[in-house]
Amino acid sequence: MGEADGRRRLPPVDAILSENELTEPILRHGRLAVRRAVRRVLQDLRENLGAASSQPLPDLPFIVSRSLEILERDRRSLRPAINATGILLHTGLGRAPIAEEAIAAVAEVAGVYSNLELDLDSGVRGRRTSGISGLLRELTGAAAATAVNNNAGATVLALRALASGREVIVSRGQLVEIGGSFRLPEIFEVSGARLREVGTTNKTRLSDYRAAIGPETAAILRVHPSNYRIVGFTEQPELVDLVELAHAHGLWAIDDIGSGAIKPGCPPGLEGEPTAAEAIAAGADLVLFSGDKLLGGPQSGIMVGGREAIGRIEVDPLMRALRLDKLTLAALEATLRLALDPAHARHRIPLWSMIATPASELESRARALASRLSAEWGLLASAVASEAYIGGGSAPILPIESAAIAIAPPFPIAGGESEFAAALRTGDPPVVARVRKGSVLLDLRTIPPDQEPRLLDAIRTLCQDRNSPADGRDRPGSI
Ligand SMILES: *Cc1c(COP(=O)(O)O)cnc(C)c1O
Numbered sequence: 001m002g003e004a005d006g007r008r009r010l011p012p013v014d015a016i017l018s019e020n021e022l023t024e025p026i027l028r029h030g031r032l033a034v035r036r037a038v039r040r041v042l043q044d045l046r047e048n049l050g051a052a053s054s055q056p057l058p059d060l061p062f063i064v065s066r067s068l069e070i071l072e073r074d075r076r077s078l079r080p081a082i083n084a085t086g087i088l089l090h091t092g093l094g095r096a097p098i099a100e101e102a103i104a105a106v107a108e109v110a111g112v113y114s115n116l117e118l119d120l121d122s123g124v125r126g127r128r129t130s131g132i133s134g135l136l137r138e139l140t141g142a143a144a145a146t147a148v149n150n151n152a153g154a155t156v157l158a159l160r161a162l163a164s165g166r167e168v169i170v171s172r173g174q175l176v177e178i179g180g181s182f183r184l185p186e187i188f189e190v191s192g193a194r195l196r197e198v199g200t201t202n203k204t205r206l207s208d209y210r211a212a213i214g215p216e217t218a219a220i221l222r223v224h225p226s227n228y229r230i231v232g233f234t235e236q237p238e239l240v241d242l243v244e245l246a247h248a249h250g251l252w253a254i255d256d257i258g259s260g261a262i263k264p265g266c267p268p269g270l271e272g273e274p275t276a277a278e279a280i281a282a283g284a285d286l287v288l289f290s291g292d293k294l295l296g297g298p299q300s301g302i303m304v305g306g307r308e309a310i311g312r313i314e315v316d317p318l319m320r321a322l323r324l325d326k327l328t329l330a331a332l333e334a335t336l337r338l339a340l341d342p343a344h345a346r347h348r349i350p351l352w353s354m355i356a357t358p359a360s361e362l363e364s365r366a367r368a369l370a371s372r373l374s375a376e377w378g379l380l381a382s383a384v385a386s387e388a389y390i391g392g393g394s395a396p397i398l399p400i401e402s403a404a405i406a407i408a409p410p411f412p413i414a415g416g417e418s419e420f421a422a423a424l425r426t427g428d429p430p431v432v433a434r435v436r437k438g439s440v441l442l443d444l445r446t447i448p449p450d451q452e453p454r455l456l457d458a459i460r461t462l463c464q465d466r467n468s469p470a471d472g473r474d475r476p477g478s479i
Contacts, residue, residue, distance in 0.1 A: 009057050010045060013038055019064050025071060037071040038063070073428075082455055084424075084433040086388035086402055086443030088354055093432060095292040095299070097350040098331050102297065105334035106327050116326045127314075128329060135336040136304050139262050140276040142287070144310035147302045147332065148322035151290040152182045154301030155256055158286055159191035161316040162252050162309060163218035167196040171204035173236060174223040178258070184223060193218065206237040209245055219252035220245065224259065224274050243283035252286065252309060255279040259390070260289025260302065266342050267294055267352040270390075272398070276304055285309040294390075296351030297335035298328045354445055355390075355400070362403035362444040369444075369452065370405045377463050380408035388445035406439040410463050427458045 016038050017026070026034050041063055049057075058066075073079075083093045119126035127133075129146045136145035148154050159168060170184065175197065177183040188195040196217070198208040209220060220242050239255060246253035261270065263277030273294065279287040286309045291300030301322075303313060313319060324332070338345040346352050366383035373381040384406045387399035409420040417435040424431040424440065434441045447455060 010042055010049075011060060011063065013042065016042075016060065016063055016067070019060065021064050021068070025068060029071060029075070033074070034067070034071060037067045037074060040070050041066045069428075079430065081430040081432055082451055082458065083446040084404075084431055084442040084455070086386055086404065086434065086441075086445050087391035088351060088388065088446055089293055089391040090432075090446075091391070096296045098298055099296070099335060099338055099349045101338055101348060102331040102334040105330040109326055109330045114326060116329070128323065128326075131333050132329065132336060135333065135340070136302065139266075139336060139339055140280050140287070140304045142276075142280045142304035142306075144307045145302070145304040146310055146314055146319075147291065147300050147324055148319065149301060149324060149328075150299055151256070151258065151260075151288055151301040152187065153322040154288045154303050155187050156191045157301075157313055157316060157318045157322060158254060158288060158303065158309075159188065159193040159219075159221075160318055161313045162254070162286070163191075163193035165192060165194075166218035167194045167212075167214070167216045168219045168221050168254075169196045169198055169209055169212050169217060170221050170223065171199045171208075171236060172197050173199060173201050173204055173234070174225055176223055176225050202233055203235040204237070205235060206241050206245060209237065209242065213245075213249050213251070217249070217251055219254050221254045221256065223256045239279060239282040239284065246285075247283070253284050254286045254288070255282075255284040256288045258289060259293040260291070261294045262339055266339055266345075267296065267349070267355050268342055268346050269356040270294070276302075280304060286313075291332055291335070294351070295335060295339065296349040298331040300324060300328055300332055350448065354448070357445065359401040359403060365449065365452075366403040366405050366444050369456070372456070373405070373407065373459065377410070377460065379410050379459075379463070382406050384441070386441060386443050386445075388443055400445060402443055402445040404441045404443040406436070406441055407459075408439050423462055424458065427462050429454055429458055431455060431458050 013035060016022070017031070017035060022034055022038075045058060045063070081093055083090055085093075089095045115126070117126055117128050118124075132147055133145045136142065136147075148157060168188070175184045185195055194216070196212050198204055198212045222239060222242055239253075243253040245251075255274075257274040257276060257279060259273055261267065261273045261275040263275045266275070276287045276289060284305065286303060286305035289295070289302050291297040291302050295302070303310060335349065338348050342352075346356050363383060363385075370381040370383045373379040382405070384404050386402040386404035388402035389399060407420075409416055415422070417438055417440050421433050421435050421440050424433055431442070434443065442455070
């Protein structure tokens with residue numbers, strides 16, 4: 001019996017396509033898409049059958065259901081996932097989930113026309129950022145505000161608009177790399193401003209800044225070293241002192257606070273992060289931060305500051321290249337509106353809720369889930385203490401007390417807990433977890449209660465698949 005034999009016994013594509021269960025999917029997704037999925041399944045099977053000719057042949061219902069799975073998976077490459085890592089702003093998982101209010105605002109303008117750049121009162125062309133600008137001014141106390149596609153873009157734009165061809169002084173302790181691709185020296189190169197490094201990695205004094213000021217200097221830039229801390233014997237001047245020095249020499253004082261807490265208490269329960277309102281109060285001409293970090297909104301680069309600085313930025317051609325689209329604007333405006341009332345927003349902005357949830361609440365959820373997994377599925381699961389992190393280049397050192405479910409691999413498996421984690425990650429929905437000492441850890445700080453049913457489903461499906469006897473129904477390609 002050669003491998004060609006097994007291949008020949010597979011049903012032809014057209015026979016599969018005429019199965020009843022595929023009629024509706026063909027109507028919905030088109031014949032081409034379904035045919036592609038069926039072909040993929042047959043291809044997989046051919047490869048598998050080639051390896052072991054004695055393997056029983058999968059039946060038609062199996063091929064159909066496997067095709068539907070592939071069809072569903074292929075429908076979107078960008079899919080919802082469950083973040084069980086305990087890292088709240090996980091860049092790989094899309095940073096901040098946005099509030100229902102923000103989602104509704106997007107849905108409302110997405111499929112219709114809107115007054116994006118039309119002033120309805122006068123009927124003349126308006127500014128697309130006018131709505132968010134008012135909210136940002138109210139929230140931070142700044143005289144002017146605008147926003148672009150992300151904070152990396154905002155930094156390039158700010159350096160270009162305020163310091164192109166001139167020098168900007170930055171402490172050597174703040175030459176950050178964030179998220180692998182935001183490296184300050186490279187950002188400078190793109191912007192056309194010249195980086196003037198001062199001080200040392202651990203210590204930079206006000207006098208270092210003062211000594212570097214010359215006829216070429218345009219600005220002093222302070223950068224929040226979001227994803228690391230220099231601890232021990234360190235020194236950095238206060239922002240107010242940098243601002244005073246800058247203004248005494250006619251320079252711009254720019255503060256890239258990165259993670260972007262709006263003001264103290266926004267988000268609640270997070271102390272020690274720099275805030276936009278405080279930087280404005282200290283006199284900074286321009287404050288930059290990401291919209292999808294601690295604000296808990298959509299990806300964006302927010303700029304608040306004085307009228308002159310923001311005015312220069314808004315007329316720079318790069319502003320046009322980095323402008324926000326209407327969907328982001330809708331989500332950002334809704335998020336900022338929520339932030340006006342922090343006590344309310346704490347329950348509405350997902351990131352804020354996740355930060356503010358008491359660890360005891362997570363603990364009791366972990367216990368309840370672990371005992372369900374043990375009782376219903378015989379899994380070796382228990383509730384354990386865990387540490388969550390803000391991530392995304394924010395509050396790196398400070399762990400947040402959390403609780404997790406620890407699950408031992410439910411089946412004999414070559415790679416142990418790592419393979420189990422991989423199986424969860426490639427499941428439906430994908431569950432991204434940490435591994436620790438023989439177990440997979442599902443941290444509940446990043447799993448809102450309404451995602452629990454989907455989490456349980458994902459684990460159940462995995463156990464079911466693994467526990468079914470090898471009757472040829474094992475998914476090809478699954479572990
Ligand atoms: C995150 C961060 C950036 C980059 O912001 P993006 O919105 O990811 O482009 C820049 N500077 C600092 C200090 C940051 O923390």
